[in-house]
Amino acid sequence: MNGAQSLIRTLADAGVEVCFANPGTSEMHFVAALDSVPGMRGVLGLFEGVVTGAADGYARIAGKPAATLLHLGPGLGNGLANLHNARRARTPIVNVVGDHATYHRRYDAPLDSDIEAVAGSLEGWVRRSEHAKDVGADAAAAVAAAQDAPGRIATLLLPADASWGEGGETAAPVPPRGPRAVDATTVRDVAGVLTGGEPVALITGGDACREAGLRATGRIAAATGARAFAETFPARLERGAGLPAIERLGYLGEQVAQQLDGVAHVVVAGAKAPASFFAYPGRPSDLVPEGARVHVLAEPGQDVPRALADLADLVAAGTEPVLQEPSRPALPSGPLTLQNWAEVIGALLPERAIIADEANTSGLALPAATAGAPRHDVLTLTGGAIGFGMPVATGAAVAAPDRPVIDLQSDGSAMYTISALWTQAREDLDVTTVLLNNGAYAILRLELQRVGADGGPKAAELLDLSRPEIDFVGIAEGMGVPATRATTAEELAEQFRRALAEPGPHLIDAIVPPLL
Amino acid sequence: MNGAQSLIRTLADAGVEVCFANPGTSEMHFVAALDSVPGMRGVLGLFEGVVTGAADGYARIAGKPAATLLHLGPGLGNGLANLHNARRARTPIVNVVGDHATYHRRYDAPLDSDIEAVAGSLEGWVRRSEHAKDVGADAAAAVAAAQDAPGRIATLLLPADASWGEGGETAAPVPPRGPRAVDATTVRDVAGVLTGGEPVALITGGDACREAGLRATGRIAAATGARAFAETFPARLERGAGLPAIERLGYLGEQVAQQLDGVAHVVVAGAKAPASFFAYPGRPSDLVPEGARVHVLAEPGQDVPRALADLADLVAAGTEPVLQEPSRPALPSGPLTLQNWAEVIGALLPERAIIADEANTSGLALPAATAGAPRHDVLTLTGGAIGFGMPVATGAAVAAPDRPVIDLQSDGSAMYTISALWTQAREDLDVTTVLLNNGAYAILRLELQRVGADGGPKAAELLDLSRPEIDFVGIAEGMGVPATRATTAEELAEQFRRALAEPGPHLIDAIVPPLL
DSSP: OBHHHHHHHHHHHTTOOEEEEOOOGGGHHHHHHGGGOTTOEEEEOSSHHHHHHHHHHHHHHHSSOOEEEEEHHHHHHHHHHHHHHHHHHTOOEEEEEEEOOGGGGGGOOTTOOOHHHHHHTTOSEEEEOOSHHHHHHHHHHHHHHHHSTTOOEEEEEEEHHHHHOBOOOOOOOOOOOOOBOOOHHHHHHHHHHHTSSSOEEEEEOGGGGSHHHHHHHHHHHHHHOOEEEEOSSOSSEEESTTSOOOEEOOSSHHHHHHHTTTOSEEEEESSOOOBOSSOOTTSOSBOSOTTOEEEEEEOBTBOHHHHHHHHHHHHOTTOOOOOOOOOOOOOOOSBOOTTHHHHHHHHHOOTTOEEEEEOGGGGTTHHHHHTTSSOEEEEEOTTOOSSOHHHHHHHHHHHOTTSOEEEEEEHHHHTTSTTHHHHHHHTTOOEEEEEEEOSBOHHHHHHHHHTTOOOOHHHHHTTBOOSSOOOHHHHHHHTTOOEEEEOBHHHHHHHHHHHHHSSSOEEEEEEOOOOO | OBHHHHHHHHHHHTTOOEEEEOOOGGGHHHHHHGGGOTTOEEEEOSSHHHHHHHHHHHHHHHSSOOEEEEEHHHHHHHHHHHHHHHHHHTOOEEEEEEEOOGGGGGGOOTTOOOHHHHHHTTOSEEEEOOSHHHHHHHHHHHHHHHHSTTOOEEEEEEEHHHHHOBOOOOOOOOOOOOOBOOOHHHHHHHHHHHTSSSOEEEEEOGGGGSHHHHHHHHHHHHHHOOEEEEOSSOSSEEESTTSOOOEEOOSSHHHHHHHTTTOSEEEEESSOOOBOSSOOTTSOSBOSOTTOEEEEEEOBTBOHHHHHHHHHHHHOTTOOOOOOOOOOOOOOOSBOOTTHHHHHHHHHOOTTOEEEEEOGGGGTTHHHHHTTSSOEEEEEOTTOOSSOHHHHHHHHHHHOTTSOEEEEEEHHHHTTSTTHHHHHHHTTOOEEEEEEEOSBOHHHHHHHHHTTOOOOHHHHHTTBOOSSOOOHHHHHHHTTOOEEEEOBHHHHHHHHHHHHHSSSOEEEEEEOOOOO
């Protein structure tokens, strides 16, 4: 058994069943070894940002890591932005980065670079397997490291000779470290805050944004009157009819100021104390209201849902959460607006949908329009590195072939990782992309105003995507994805219905006005 | 004057006239400041790999750096692969990477990451401007550092508050360090090797692949019988009728073994001693023939063309180089083959063309087919990170609006940075892309064989691009570039002629068979 075979067998034995791959020469033995291990599926991406984003989306839905296969430092570099998002989502991922043979590195061949430095920037787990006999054990350690609570990116550097060398040994799975318990004193202290008679905001994050955490949060809010929020960009937020409706903290500081206005205490549970996404001249970075105290119920890596349940048992015994009633917007009509496209989605969202949300400025109406829709998951842009929606939707669809995946996708962001469409076509994934085509980096027009910068025509030019207009129908069909264009709510509804009814990927180029 | 204004004025004063940009919120003051400086042109790319590749192509042709504008760590990450190629080309580039305001970093906001670690992997120059008043001086230092011989990547991290803060001061240009002279003893020693009666190979690289270096090399070869080669992947190789024809070292070790067979001495001038691009089981990494001695005439950073001229004066006084005769292949006919598409290019290559060569396995016939064409420049894939051709062609066209730019582009490689087409359309650049569409990662099929790995159907699947077929006509037109498809030599000739005759970008989707 060579090192590559021991690697893939070890990964498969540890439950890693999918490898999103963009291989090169140094990975050829890994590629060849895929055929000798039945438990591993290889999924090709045409760009590494697709590969890493797909691994993120896969793990957010599957609840376990996929592997990636990347080609030396430049391959890791191309994958870095979506690994950044995955780091912020605390998504477990096992990167396998092929490298030159150990004895080849001293020649400083063209593709040689400091891979460790780049991998290290992800603040996860990094190891280089120097010998074929170590590869299996290193792979088992990587899978465990990725899954140690709360989840991280593990990067295994695989020199070509460790991959092709004989003497590989499959290693048994290493159990990952589960979440640490929150001690009872902390829970009691926070219970005291919640029942102390002063206004409290409770901000939850991480896996507290899934059903158990939401129910506990809903009970606490119902019993104590605390205002409950999910963090601004949760990795996976469960919502819809039948679940407690927990509002997300806003992206803009002004929104957060309004949401937290008047609170004397901010309790965080698996989330950070609120801070501005960006800094702005003359505006605060720290969004904790002046004079309010921050209390940490649980940190990421602790058992946040359990702590919330314990807290609920103390302050909300016998109280049930308020659940979202089923309700959908009426199907709208007329030319597409920023309001009515979201109503179309809310009106037609299928059962058990997974939404990859990279709608950005076009999506402001979306939370309200979908609040009472059937229960669904929303995957958000945790790290702010745009180009996440199409790959994450791709990976989510691999993880859940029985669920409809809907990518609500800004035009500018789409262009970073557009070749994800090809992987969707190749794998026949049930992804419906609603491409919100406003011909602009509208978020930057907003931000240019907000930072107080006066731009002239050159500045405006750098925020414009309309010259030339991007025809996403042509691009999608060029990559094998059936596509249509919608300019009215009626067209969007008809095309969205049809896309959901047919298997496989579809794209709807929805022409919407820019926010500004 | 704010920091951003001082930055752009300093760059423009130092001769940096173009900024390839993909900005975000933290760069908004830089974007706004563009309108206050007439000497700086902003060129938008929809993905940072396009931005950095364009900066590489620009500088290879303009002979001076462009700036890039990138958005925090993920933006730099997306640009890293083409910066890797630029590092290997020793291309001067000034990256401006926007970062959070200095006081904002302690909040560990979603887009925060270790930018220094990633920038440091480029082994160039990295500095963070902490205050608006320092930005001008730091920018002047960055431009000089980028241009210090032999050229490197300078990365200036620009916190948002240093950008928007008042007190910016324009700094005068700092003269870069020119190349160091090669001492006369070294030249004499190498002259002794060349005239010593034993067979010698002379391998040149860097700026020795331009006219002056080629002429000196040609004289030396003519006078001494030395076999002259250019390095495998020169940043910019001048060639064609009227210049000495210097063959490039091969990509495969077997080719190099044949080229260097029997030599007793290898003289390197601005190039490395030959080594294999990748390691292969049972094959040597070191490609210097056994028993041959390596002599360094000049290293990168030294004045390599001058050293070659001095050497020529010693060993080739009165000898003229053998110049390439004008000659073109006849226009071929019939279905496209790996031979005849290259002949079409050779037959029709216009005067003063710039070729971005990412033809990879489809381009094996190209050097011979274009050898006697009118004089032209070839820009090659110096660092092996694919996805270089479209962006580099884009930047070259910005640098030389009066020259035809031809991107000979593999399909797989094209998909990494395909949105460069949109920038070509937006800027109305005279780039003709010949998209060599073989439906495969053919290089990896070759490499899978060469590394001795036995792949089965799963392996074959990861090297296949034909399911679904990629329709580059649809994709190009979707991004505003007129496109046609060619399946025969006649069609390619007709479409290539027409593309050259019309201004602005064109793409020809040339359906070719895979090498294997």
